[in-house]
Amino acid sequence: MSEQIYSFKLIVIGPAAVGKSSLIRRFVENEFSLHYKFTIGVDFMTKQVEYESGKIAKLTLWDIGGQERFKVLRRSFYEGTNGALIIFDLSRANTFLKMKEWLSDARQAIENDFPVIIIGNKLDLIPEIGEIIDRNEPIQFAQKENSIYIETSAKTGENVDKAFLDLTRRMVNKNS
Ligand code: GDP
Ligand code: MG
Numbered sequence: 001m002s003e004q005i006y007s008f009k010l011i012v013i014g015p016a017a018v019g020k021s022s023l024i025r026r027f028v029e030n031e032f033s034l035h036y037k038f039t040i041g042v043d044f045m046t047k048q049v050e051y052e053s054g055k056i057a058k059l060t061l062w063d064i065g066g067q068e069r070f071k072v073l074r075r076s077f078y079e080g081t082n083g084a085l086i087i088f089d090l091s092r093a094n095t096f097l098k099m100k101e102w103l104s105d106a107r108q109a110i111e112n113d114f115p116v117i118i119i120g121n122k123l124d125l126i127p128e129i130g131e132i133i134d135r136n137e138p139i140q141f142a143q144k145e146n147s148i149y150i151e152t153s154a155k156t157g158e159n160v161d162k163a164f165l166d167l168t169r170r171m172v173n174k175n176s
Helices: 020-029 074-078 094-109 123-129 136-144 160-175
Strands: 006-013 042-052 055-064 083-089 116-121 149-151
Touching: 006 020, 006 094, 006 160, 020 042, 020 055, 020 083, 020 116, 020 160, 042 160, 055 160, 074 094, 083 094, 083 160, 094 136, 116 136, 116 160, 136 149, 149 160
Parallel strands: 006 055, 006 083, 083 116, 116 149
Antiparallel strands: 042 055
16 A cells, blocks of 8 residues: 655756756756856755655756766766756757767666656747747657657746656656
8 A cells, every 4th residue: 555656866968058957956946046157077956746646756866067978977977867858058059969969878878768858948048049949850859759848947947847747757657
């Protein structure tokens, strides 16, 4: 009769300054700062989420510094991953290409198959700067990855909970 309590390792990956740390901070603490604080090495945060009425999953959120992809931390960072948010920046087109490299690197490093969600972050900037990336591209890319594409803003909070919650549900489905 005991309720199964899930505990998941969720990694947040993508090129530098796309908003990985900001998305985690918004999700966990509901805060945001425009002041850029470089992530050094690897950071963790934890949060419990109610992924379904009365059902809780514990998430450990792993955040990596932009330069760390090829360094010694790589192995322990990827080890035991249950799911990943892959982030690019809607205001910088080259981050979309780089994000794909992060994903293929993670797929090579992690033995088991794991669910991913593709995130275009900084949605709040689009009214100012216009559409830099043709949205069909991330949508098609996500389909190829058996995934979905979500646009978020760590600044306003738009779709942030939705992204983490959707990934949590995918991890639950994969592990039940
Ligand atoms: P990381 O290197 O991927 O961890 O990126 P950070 O979370 O440190 O964010 C990089 C910069 O982008 C910081 O100055 C943030 O304040 C800013 N930033 C992050 N998310 C957003 C967002 O959704 N909208 C806007 N306008 N700026 C953001
Ligand atoms: Mg960071």
